[in-house]
Amino acid sequence: MPHTAGAQLPDPREVVTGPLDLTARVDEALAVQAVAFGLTDDEVGVRKYIVQRHMTSPGARALGATTEGDRLVGFVYGMPNDRSHWWSTVVEPYLRQEGNEGWLEDAFVITELHVHPAFQHRGIGRGLITRLTDGAAEPRSLLSALDIDSPARALYHGLGYRDLARRVQFPSAPQPYAVMGAPLPLLGR
Template sequence: MTPSPGSPGGSPGAAHDVVVGPLDLAARVDEALAIQAEAFGLSQDEMNVRHHIVLRHLATPGASALGATVRSTGRLVGFVYGMPNDRTQWWSSVVEPYLRATGNEDWLDDSFTITELHVLPECQGRGIGRRLITGLTDQAGQARSILSAIDTESPARALYRRLGYRDLARRVLFPAAPRPYAVMGAPLPLLRP
């Protein structure tokens, strides 16, 4: 990897050069989706569909976003957004039967949903994702947080567990998703490792 200008240590988004703060996600939605595409392996068609979904989510009362940007360049290297959970939204309608089956349906109430959290692969493992999710949930007015993650042992799931999330339902199937997900929940504020 070629050192990028202004990035100490030659790595774009070195942890000490990344600032986490409010993000006008509507204005930077294409940049954010490019990060998600790289981190999550999305096609251009999937990005086009998600573009409209993100903008619709941002119109939800209480929706908020944070971004991780390289201080020296302003380059976006990570983002998170979420909103107060609403049982009438698509995500809740899909996960509700799974949560009911495990006795965790009440987690759909008074919860802040982490809708998306992504960091560029070359910037992962530096605490950026942790700073994003804790910063966003610290602003939430709900008693707890819920999210879904691919149901495999991954660095993301390990991070969520360190922050206090636990599995509420596993093997959750979303339409058109090739792999099952786990729904996880944590009381707020999140734990600090």
């Protein structure tokens, strides 16, 4: 899904957000993530297995943003937090150190949110995350994002997420992450 400079992009009103069978469309979703997040083919291969496994977790849900031609241009997925999941076990000591370990209880975790760069800054990411969390039974949401000033972190802050722990090192990631949490429903919806 290459970005074509100068190409006429669809009107954002023509992008529809709705339920996504992420298992069936995992290759399309990971193509969006690869462009948006700069993943290598090897990283995509590993993430495919992870996404497929996540979607078998109780309560896992996904939404997609598609054009009129059914081109997937964005997606989000998440699930209720399980303290035994890898992500939770990695972030728990960082949250405990900051006095925020309680956030791991009764939380809905945004696992991935990505929008193709050609479709960013149109409200698609905001629509995806708010719609997904609006369907959560949990009173709070968690996510992790690169611990840098970025449009993604600005979006999360604008929705009410606050930093719960910073400089979080995931074993396979060279850059540190921030763990962020927000009460539900999100602000600025």
